Amino acid sequence: MDFGWDGEQAGFRAEVRAFIDEHWTRGARRERELEPWERARAYQKRLAEHGWLTRAWPKAYGGADASYFEQLIFAEESAYSSAPTGGQGADRVGPTLIIHGNEAQKQEHLPRIASAEVEWCQGYSEPGAGSDLASLQTRAVRDGDDFVINGQKIWTSGAQHADWIHVLTRTDPDAPKHRGISYFMVPMDTPGITLRPIVQLHDQSGFNETFFEDVRVPAKHMIGEENRGWYVSTTTLDFERSGIHRIAAAVPPFRRLFEFARQPDSAGDGRRVVENPVHRLALADTATEIEVGKLLGYRVTWMQARSLVPNMESSMSKMFGSETQQRLARRGVNMLGLAGTLRGGEPRAPLGGEFGTYYMSSVSLTIAAGTSEIQRNIIATRGLGLPRG
Ligand SMILES: Cc1cc2nc3c(=O)[nH]c(=O)nc-3n(C[C@H](O)[C@H](O)[C@H](O)COP(=O)(O)OP(=O)(O)OC[C@H]3O[C@@H](n4cnc5c(N)ncnc54)[C@H](O)[C@@H]3O)c2cc1C
Structure with a gap:
């Protein structure tokens, strides 16, 4: 089986990468004076002007009828660069309105979401x-x-x-x-x-x-x-849980940890972190998990593209993506030693204190958008047909 991308998709990926590099990676550097949320909103406006904020929406509502796989490529590349995508409006509310909203609601809200006017x-x-x-x-x-x-x-x-x-x-x-x-x-x-x-x-x-x-x-x-709002909210939750961004978000910290671990004297005793067999295996485990997680995410998109409804599959992808990030954060802190628990602003913190903060912030990943226990319940009952506990 060939898991490759076709020429058009590869071209689109290169275009996305170039846009992110210009407008986020370098653009954000030019906007250091802004608060992080203001920087994200300024970038979302640039995405909207470029027609990419809601590219997968129907043309009638400010989209470009882009394919599910283009949407995935955009989300994946954005996560590789830690760049924002659509926010709640474009990623959850808009898609929910397209399915459940009446025409007046669509006319009122969708254009304003598509142009990044509202959060x-x-x-x-x-x-x-x-x-x-x-x-x-x-x-x-x-x-x-x-x-x-x-x-x-x-x-x-x-x-x-x-x-x-x-x-x-x-x-x-x-x-x-x-x-x-x-x-x-x-x-x-x-x-x-x-x-x-x-x-x-x-x-x-x-x-x-x-x-x-x-x-x-x-x-x-x-x-x-x-009184039928519950059934609308499950649509919103499906949009919230599916997506490649969770596993793809593990890639930038993994790359930085990997590069650090290969540096001379990264272990602090004249040796490199990667010479420690425990850490070598941990890096190999994470690299493997990232590849597995990407395939789980691609599967969700593949199903959506065939008008199938991913349910157990979304839960698997959500759970595995967030747990992979937690394992990476834990392994990173272990590799970096005691100083690895220090956070940003502390001069002795390796990697600028990134892993100290990541370790703590990643705790919430298996709670937000439905806990790992809830995802496992969904996989067990709706996916495997097991009785409720
Ligand atoms: C970073 C983050 C952002 C969030 N953002 C939002 C937001 O913008 N808007 C919003 O509305 N909410 C938001 N939430 C809330 C989130 O949806 C809830 O925290 C989550 O659904 C869990 O609910 P709870 O915190 O009440 O925990 P509880 O439901 O009380 O769960 C406590 C523990 O019991 C376990 N548990 C509960 N029921 C079962 C069961 N049936 N089987 C097995 N185990 C079970 C849970 O897995 C968990 O470990 C956010 C949470 C986080 C961490």
């Missing part, structure tokens, strides 16, 4: 509803042409910079839990929404608690039917 955040999780998301308690009650939302969300990534939130609410508390949920789009500047940042282990605060107090939202902002 979105996701209001799903609550203090008492994470893995068991359908137990969410945030209430939306109809009042004329509006709904009034009260409740609390948690772990809302990027809410501090977002213009809109897509949020799951309970509209029928008496129905079975999956059947009483409705899905809304809400502008973040609506009165009654407040945020409290959550500071993480590695001192960054990427996510928030989001409070809704009598937040009034027009009924026209509901995606799909009232």
Whole structure:
């Protein structure tokens, strides 16, 4: 079997690489004064101007009808350079609206997402509803042409910079839990929404608690039917879980670790890290895992291209990608010795402290977008037909 790319795909990959190099790798260097999120948004605008932010969308909604494999190549190359792609709007909300939104919603939101005018955040999780998301308690009650939302969300990534939130609410508390949920789009500047940042282990605060107090939202902002929002949200989750970016994101730190480990005296005792057989094997394991993970990701895309619905396959790819990153982070810290636990800004930290931070930030990878246990449950029940535990 030939796993190669055809000439057109190889050409597209070269084009993507050149664009990223010019507009992200070198472009970002020119924009050092910007905050990381501002740099990402400036780059997304350049992607949008180039027609690449939503290239896989239908032409009618600001896309180019690009193939699934072109989309994969774009995501893969972006991750190899740690470059942003579409954000929540282009990667989750837009694709969900294309499937479940009405025409007015598509006309209102898709062009603004395609041109990188708006950023979105996701209001799903609550203090008492994470893995068991359908137990969410945030209430939306109809009042004329509006709904009034009260409740609390948690772990809302990027809410501090977002213009809109897509949020799951309970509209029928008496129905079975999956059947009483409705899905809304809400502008973040609506009165009654407040945020409290959550500071993480590695001192960054990427996510928030989001409070809704009598937040009034027009009924026209509901995606799909009232009380059927759960089935819309599973589409969004499918988009969130699938993708090559998780495994591809392991490639840049792996390359840097590999290069470091080959340097003279990288072990600090006159020897190179790669002379240690344990570390040599760990590098070989990671290289193998990255190749396996890429094939799991390609399989998801191959299925999508054939209009098959990847389910167990998305969970395998998500779980393996995030666990590979954790193993890499752990191996890196072990190879770099005690100084490897130091973080950025510390002059004695090898590789600029990258692995100290990576080790801590990678903890969350097997929690976000559904924990590894939940992915294994999906593989066991929906994939292998095993009984529920
Ligand atoms: C980096 C990051 C970003 C996030 N961003 C967002 C965001 O933008 N918006 C948003 O809404 N949410 C976000 N989340 C929240 C995320 O979706 C939840 O953390 C996740 O779904 C797990 O829920 P929980 O934290 O409540 O853990 P729990 O569901 O309480 O799980 C606790 C533990 O129990 C295990 N467990 C639970 N149920 C089962 C079961 N049935 N079988 C086996 N084991 C089980 C879990 O695997 C886990 O180990 C983010 C999380 C992270 C880490």
